[in-house]
Amino acid sequence: MEGLTLSDAEQKYYSDLFSYCDIESTKKVVVNGRVLELFRAAQLPNDVVLQIMELCGATRLGYFGRSQFYIALKLVAVAQSGFPLRVESINTVKDLPLPRFVASKNEQEARHATSYSSDSENQGSYSGVIPPPPGRGQVKKGSVSHDTVQPRTSADQQEPTSPVVSPQQSPPTSPHTWRKHNRHSSGGNNERSLAGPGPFWSPFGEAQSGSSAGDAVWSGHSPPPPQENWVSFADTPPTSTLLTMHPASVQDQTTVRTVASATTANEIRRQSSSYDDPWKITDEQRQYYVNQFKTIQPDLNGFIPGSAAKEFFTKSKLPILELSHIWELSDFDKDGALTLDEFCAAFHLVVARKNGYDLPEKLPESLMPKLIDLEDSADVGDQPGEVGYSGSPAEAPPSKSPSMPSLNQTWPELNQSSEQWETFSERSSSSQTLTQFDSNIAPADPDTAIVHPVPIRMTPSKIHMQEMELKRTGSDHTNPTSPLLVKSSDLSEENKINSSVKFASGNTVDGYSSSDSFTSDPEQIGSNVTRQRSHSGTSPDNTAPPPPPPRPQPSHSRSSSLDMNRSFTVTTGQQQAGVVAQPPAVPPRPQPSQAPGPTVHRPVDADGLMTHTSTSPQQIPEQPNFADFSQFEVFAASNVNEEQDDEAEKHSEVLPVEKASDPASSLRVAKTDSKIEEKTAASVPANVSKGTTPLAPPPKPVRRRLKSEDELRPDVDEHTQKTGVLAAVLASQPSIPRSIGKDKKAIQASIRRNKETNTVLARLNSELQQQLKDVLEERISLEVQLEQLRPFSHL
Amino acid sequence: MVHTSLDVVDEKISTMGKALVDQRELYLGLLYPTEDYKVYGYVTNSKVKFVMVVDSSNTALRDNEIRSMFRKLHNSYTDVMCNPFYNPGDRIQSRAFDSMVTSMMIQVC
Numbered sequence: 050m051e052g053l054t055l056s057d058a059e060q061k062y063y064s065d066l067f068s069y070c071d072i073e074s075t076k077k078v079v080v081n082g083r084v085l086e087l088f089r090a091a092q093l094p095n096d097v098v099l100q101i102m103e104l105c106g107a108t109r110l111g112y113f114g115r116s117q118f119y120i121a122l123k124l125v126a127v128a129q130s131g132f133p134l135r136v137e138s139i140n141t142v143k144d145l146p147l148p149r150f151v152a153s154k155n156e157q158e159a160r161h162a163t164s165y166s167s168d169s170e171n172q173g174s175y176s177g178v179i180p181p182p183p184g185r186g187q188v189k190k191g192s193v194s195h196d197t198v199q200p201r202t203s204a205d206q207q208e209p210t211s212p213v214v215s216p217q218q219s220p221p222t223s224p225h226t227w228r229k230h231n232r233h234s235s236g237g238n239n240e241r242s243l244a245g246p247g248p249f250w251s252p253f254g255e256a257q258s259g260s261s262a263g264d265a266v267w268s269g270h271s272p273p274p275p276q277e278n279w280v281s282f283a284d285t286p287p288t289s290t291l292l293t294m295h296p297a298s299v300q301d302q303t304t305v306r307t308v309a310s311a312t313t314a315n316e317i318r319r320q321s322s323s324y325d326d327p328w329k330i331t332d333e334q335r336q337y338y339v340n341q342f343k344t345i346q347p348d349l350n351g352f353i354p355g356s357a358a359k360e361f362f363t364k365s366k367l368p369i370l371e372l373s374h375i376w377e378l379s380d381f382d383k384d385g386a387l388t389l390d391e392f393c394a395a396f397h398l399v400v401a402r403k404n405g406y407d408l409p410e411k412l413p414e415s416l417m418p419k420l421i422d423l424e425d426s427a428d429v430g431d432q433p434g435e436v437g438y439s440g441s442p443a444e445a446p447p448s449k450s451p452s453m454p455s456l457n458q459t460w461p462e463l464n465q466s467s468e469q470w471e472t473f474s475e476r477s478s479s480s481q482t483l484t485q486f487d488s489n490i491a492p493a494d495p496d497t498a499i500v501h502p503v504p505i506r507m508t509p510s511k512i513h514m515q516e517m518e519l520k521r522t523g524s525d526h527t528n529p530t531s532p533l534l535v536k537s538s539d540l541s542e543e544n545k546i547n548s549s550v551k552f553a554s555g556n557t558v559d560g561y562s563s564s565d566s567f568t569s570d571p572e573q574i575g576s577n578v579t580r581q582r583s584h585s586g587t588s589p590d591n592t593a594p595p596p597p598p599p600r601p602q603p604s605h606s607r608s609s610s611l612d613m614n615r616s617f618t619v620t621t622g623q624q625q626a627g628v629v630a631q632p633p634a635v636p637p638r639p640q641p642s643q644a645p646g647p648t649v650h651r652p653v654d655a656d657g658l659m660t661h662t663s664t665s666p667q668q669i670p671e672q673p674n675f676a677d678f679s680q681f682e683v684f685a686a687s688n689v690n691e692e693q694d695d696e697a698e699k700h701s702e703v704l705p706v707e708k709a710s711d712p713a714s715s716l717r718v719a720k721t722d723s724k725i726e727e728k729t730a731a732s733v734p735a736n737v738s739k740g741t742t743p744l745a746p747p748p749k750p751v752r753r754r755l756k757s758e759d760e761l762r763p764d765v766d767e768h769t770q771k772t773g774v775l776a777a778v779l780a781s782q783p784s785i786p787r788s789i790g791k792d793k794k795a796i797q798a799s800i801r802r803n804k805e806t807n808t809v810l811a812r813l814n815s816e817l818q819q820q821l822k823d824v825l826e827e828r829i830s831l832e833v834q835l836e837q838l839r840p841f842s843h844l
Numbered sequence: 845m846v847h848t849s850l851d852v853v854d855e856k857i858s859t860m861g862k863a864l865v866d867q868r869e870l871y872l873g874l875l876y877p878t879e880d881y882k883v884y885g886y887v888t889n890s891k892v893k894f895v896m897v898v899d900s901s902n903t904a905l906r907d908n909e910i911r912s913m914f915r916k917l918h919n920s921y922t923d924v925m926c927n928p929f930y931n932p933g934d935r936i937q938s939r940a941f942d943s944m945v946t947s948m949m950i951q952v953c
Contacts (some may be wrong), residue, residue: 369929
């Protein structure tokens with residue numbers, strides 16, 4: 050061997066490297082495997098490495114003595130500098146930079162070099178080399194390591210220098226010792242600790258080499274990547290942890306885990322060959338993990354519940370604290386369950402920990418769900434449905450798919466890339482779960498993606514749309530909520546428009562309950578819409594989904610009138626007093642057939658009567674009792690004279706009614722009042738509309754109103770007379786057109802009367818609205834008092 | 845003092861009645877004459893109470909800050925809870941949790 054002169058920095062550097070490779074702390078001989086790894090890390094072609102080996106005499110000696118090692122390192126530097134490898138070059142080449150090894154290691158070496166030049170205590174490069182597994186003290190590991198060593202040795206024919214791989218359980222403080230100067234005694238520990246991983250490591254290299262059928266000693270080593278990894282391991286703690294972990298994993302598998310079998314251990318050993326990332330899981334490892342996963346959860350796409358995972362990992366006999374930490378790291382989506390990827394990561398971490406590697410503070414990239422999937426797509430199974438979602442007890446994927454787009458726009462994009470998708474799904478599983486559940490709740494209807502109450506709009510068309518939306522969404526939540534909203538909403542909504550649209554909430558409720566009915570009957574829908582509006586004039590509207598095209602205005606107006614009827618009927622039904630000023634004009638209309646054409650007076654008077662709260666009751670009986678119309682007409686006629694009185698009476702009736710209902714229930718009163726107001730309001734507009742619109746159209750809505758009123762008929766007693774009046778009015782109105790031909794003047798007069806009734810109704814409406822507001826205020830105050838009293842009840 | 849604050853929290857919970865999820869229950873009133881600190885209470889859905897004692901020496905923390913801190917605390921706590929190895933009632937030893945809390949404290953201070 051030629052003399053080798055090394056600079057101080059080189060000396061230090063080489064010593065460190067030697068110590069690094071000197072697993073057996075022989076201080077003389079360096080493990081070939083490690084040296085090979087180191088050389089591989091130098092990123093030199095194999096032949097160069099061979100040449101170096103030859104030159105330094107290692108091949109001759111069969112081992113790397115310190116001198117040989119140093120020479121080799123020098124030659125590496127020479128080679129890296131581009132100089133031809135010559136024995137003489139060792140000393141001839143001046144100012145040779147320190148040999149560079151794998152990037153990671155190079156960095157450390159560079160640091161090392163600089164540190165050497167500056168600080169001889171820079172052991173950082175080696176700190177992470179091989180953190181002696183703390184758990185090395187386990188005898189079991191030792192035994193297993195022996196086993197591993199033996200196979201290795203047997204398999205290792207390329208590394209004659211396979212030192213006795215005494216599974217020296219490196220001292221627990223090895224990582225720290227490593228950090229200290231390797232040359233120190235602690236370094237010895239490190240070396241010993243290295244011996245542990247070293248032997249294992251070389252077996253890995255051997256195994257890989259064997260698998261790779263490497264020929265040359267060097268080539269026999271595991272593929273460069275692993276070796277480089279190894280070197281990089283040296284540079285970074287995790288890498289070393291992986292090294293030790295793998296052996297430990299083997300040990301763990303065999304010892305700690307009852308499942309471990311010889312083949313499995315071998316697999317693991319082979320698997321433990323490190324890749325670029327120390328935390329990477331090899332295929333074999335992954336396969337093992339997957340098998341373990343299957344034992345717990347047959348469905349690879351499913352979750353392992355936390356309790357089962359806890360049981361499983363408790364078997365590893367790791368302290369609970371560490372298991373808890375491992376869980377924190379591996380449960381990426383924080384859902385309390387482990388998907389296949391999460392499980393593999395957790396398993397990997399347990400193995401690492403068992404081998405003495407410190408748990409990282411955060412999950413290594415290679416263990417992150419998506420990366421794992423990337424690496425091991427084969428094992429992970431189908432990507433699209435994966436990430437445990439398909440099998441997860443959480444929402445079924447199908448439900449997710451339709452709902453997801455609506456709920457999560459990014460889903461389609463994620464699906465495009467399986468890994469991303471998986472990652473996303475895993476990471477967001479928890480969040481997704483909620484959304485998915487929500488989506489599940491709603492019928493898998495793409496249109497009903499968003500199902501929450503939508504503020505009811507004032508415009509009738511929108512109301513229709515909303516109703517349609519509600520109906521379409523059909524979701525339970527929307528339907529129940531919207532009607533509820535409607536009902537609970539402010540009663541004192543705009544009356545003019547809303548009232549016309551408003552109807553008794555009862556109708557709306559019914560309508561909602563049977564969405565189909567809504568669609569089937571546009572009028573009903575309109576009424577429902579109106580109801581909604583009435584009840585929740587400004588309350589959040591029903592459902593967001595694109596509502597059906599709004600009803601045509603004309604029909605809407607008609608429907609409004611129809612709604613009025615309904616509202617009247619409903620309100621009357623609900624009202625105990627049931628005296629809501631209803632569109633006076635409405636009831637009489639439906640009665641045209643029967644209503645003899647008494648006259649314009651009656652309609653007008655009837656309207657006036659109708660303005661009173663009794664309209665609804667009048668409307669109710671009108672329809673079925675056409676005959677009554679004649680009576681009512683007479684009555685109406687008689688009442689016409691007393692129109693004003695009636696109005697006053699009606700008002701008073703309304704008030705008492707309201708007051709009476711107050712004690713009963715402020716809410717109910719409010720509602721009823723609102724309804725009353727709605728009805729009155731509706732009636733007013735209806736009347737107005739009636740007055741303005743052709744007589745023909747009004748009768749129809751009136752009829753319908755009567756029908757709706759019929760529903761409420763049983764609830765109202767007082768209404769009979771009033772309805773009769775209304776009927777009379779209505780009858781008179783319809784009769785007008787018939788008499789057109791007879792008397793235009795009569796028509797005009799009826800028109801005037803209608804207008805008058807409209808104005809009367811409008812006045813009444815406003816008054817009722819004010820009453821409604823008052824009642825609402827009372828209700829609010831009562832509610833406040835109630836709430837105030839409640840806490841005390843709890844105490 | 846923490847126990848007294850807990851009593852106050854319990855009292856508040858009882859009075860709240862329906863609104864159990866009091867996201868932010870600022871109880872600034874607990875200022876001892878000598879202690880000069882503020883105690884913030886926060887109750888979760890599961891009646892788990894977070895009590896935060898803040899020294900009033902530093903500029904009074906804004907309400908939003910306190911609320912955000914509680915929110916983060918709540919999130920971290922739920923993450924800890926998800927761990928099957930964690931027994932409810934034990935002292936939380938989660939490193940992530942501790943680091944989050946520490947970072948939060950540092951951020952405030």
